[in-house]
Amino acid sequence: GNSVTQMEGPVTLSEEAFLTINCTYTATGYPSLFWYVQYPGEGLQLLLKATKADDKGSNKGFEATYRKETTSFHLEKGSVQVSDSAVYFCALKRPNDYKLSFGAGTTVTVRA
Amino acid sequence: DGGITQSPKYLFRKEGQNVTLSCEQNLNHDAMYWYRQDPGQGLRLIYYSQIVNDFQKGDIAEGYSVSREKKESFPLTVTSAQKNPTAFYLCASSMGLSASGGRAETQYFGPGTRLLVL
DSSP: OEEEEEEOOOOOEEEEEEEEEEEEEEEESSEEEEEEETTTHHHHHHHHEEESSOOOEEEEEEEOBBBTTBBBBBBBSSSGGGGEEEEEEEEEOOOOOOOOOOOOOOEEEEEE | OEEEEEEEEEEETTTTOEEEEEEEOOOOOEEEEEEOOOTTTTTEEEEEEETTTTEEEEOOOEEEEOOOOOOBBEEEEEOOOSSSOOOEEEEEEEOOOHHHHHHHHOOOOOOEEEEOOO
16 A cells, blocks of 8 residues: 655754755655645644656755655755654655555754 | 634543534545554554545544535544544645646645544
8 A cells, every 4th residue: 555654753954054954755656745844733834846757846945856666755945944843754656546645744843 | 815724723522521622624636535643653644535425534533524515614523433533633725636637736735633532
């Protein structure tokens, strides 16, 4: 079946540090891949997505590249801010399938 | 403003009581979903609906029920059969497979309802 594995948190960084959150997946076919962000007490917001191999999704300084050969979709940001403190979820969805499969989430705390 | 609204923000359930969580969207989306989030875990799918008057069980449907009488609304009932209902419940919607040509359409999430047991 489909599954997503994220690096375990929590992750604590200083402002302006480089952030990487690893995400690998298992799926048949060619899934689409997503990163969602959840701020405290809120629902999930789509951060970025990629629908085919070698696509790069980007938004708000975050980037992730769909790597078919390593079945990965790692999230990166070059210089984090306190406002980036949140829980980040990696997810996948197969074509012609309604279900999103989520990773367990990675809690990121950025200190001033 | 287009979006998804969920109410209430907090809900308290007594033993043996059924409670209903509201989800409304004005995005004209065909598909709607209910997820459950527990601390330190990812989201798990409870039910989803592809079209009005139709819905399917997700991975953890036991103890829950839904209806889809209107395109805009997809209420979730947590029944007394759900023995561990304390969680954060998230509703989502998307265009639907037919509208997106079978490719990955984005799911948009509401702000969530936190259910607590008294």
